[in-house]
Amino acid sequence: MTDSRTTFRPRRSVLYMPSSNARALEKAKSIACDGIIFDLEDAVAPDAKPEARESACAAVSSGEYGRRELVIRINGIGTPWHDDDMAGACAAGPDAIAVPKVNSAEEVRQLVAAMEKAGAPERTTLWAMVETPVAMLHCEEIAEASPRLSVLVMGTNDLVKELYAEHVPGRQPLLAGLGLALLGARAAGKAILDGVYNDVKNVEGFLAECEQGRQMGFDGKTLIHPGQVEGANIAFRPSDAAVEDARGILDAWEQGKGTGVVTYNRKMIENLHVESAQRTLTMHDAIEALGQD
Incomplete structure (x- = not known):
């Protein structure tokens, strides 16, 4: 199948930024990452979510982030904030809207319908986070569910939890799931990003995981700290x-x-x-x- 992207877009380093942190949002303007995910989910406390939504939408609309790909991660289907997040994100018109814990093709179609109903610009695509055993077993169906879906994002922390597994060097407990997700993404002609590396002080471990992800075929890696950007940029570029x-x-x-x-x-x-x-x-x-x- 053909890739839904019309041109190649580097996604070596895609950095999560908590949208409730004004200082972090300002700093992100000067970080040399390929993409920024303005997070409304895990990094934001429940009582701060409405204000974070406003901040993320304002950041996306500001035009102050240069050529970086701008994504808003909204709260998942069924949460109290999902509908308002979706409406706000669609109005702001980011490059993409990321949604956590997407488990089926039907959910993709539901999300795309909601984007269209809310008037999302045509250029705003959907990024589906796959982070459960159910999602791993249905990644091809998820990736093929809509032309508007452009990227799968691995949610490796949640997958470890759902598997009752452990975080270990080499990620042996996750390799089956990572492989299934890669196969599904490539069968559908979609991009796919590797999950985050949690120990921001372990540079050697982070670089080893970047190398593993590149060798497996991932397009890039999602990051939780600006200090990880340079390593990902180098690892996922052709030598x-x-x-x-x-x-x-x-x-x-x-x-x-x-x-x-x-x-x-x-x-x-x-x-x-x-x-x-x-x-x-x-x-x-x-x-x-x-x-x-």
Whole structure:
């Protein structure tokens, strides 16, 4: 299936920011992350949610966050704040609205209908957070439920809780779920972001998890601290060697047209290698265009 995005958008580092914290919202304007999630859910106390909603909507509408992708995470379906959050977010018109604990294709369709009823701009897409065993088993259906859904977001903390598992280096208890979610996202042609890393002081552990996520195929990682941004940006961008190889493959492919067999560095080149090389260069060019790294 084709990707719902018309152009590649880097999402190496997507930072959660508590919308009840005015100082954090101001600081976010200068953080070199690819995206910001203005959080109305976990990071906001119940009595602060109405004010946080106003702050998040004002931030999105301010035009002061540059080229960063701006997302509002609203409270989930069935919570007392969901309907007001959805109405406010749609009126503000962020790049996307993220919704926690999406468990089915029907819920996706319900959310998209609510977005359309509330007059969300066409450019505002839906990000579905998948964070339960039920969601893992239905990720393909969730991802395919609507063209308006553009990104799946792993909720690894909740998944660990639901599995009665433990947070361990290497994330062995989560690998089956991570794999199912990746398969579902890629089958539907959607982007997918890895979950957060909790120990903000453990730089080595964080970088190892970024590397694991990149190797598995995630587009980037959601973050809980500005200090994690640089590491994610580096981990999820193509290396200089990968870019050089991609250019070499495409050059060899172009020069070898009509010969029947094309090789590069003594390896046979097929269409699949060309497609991978093109994606690498598309990623590289999009990141370079940001002009921040």
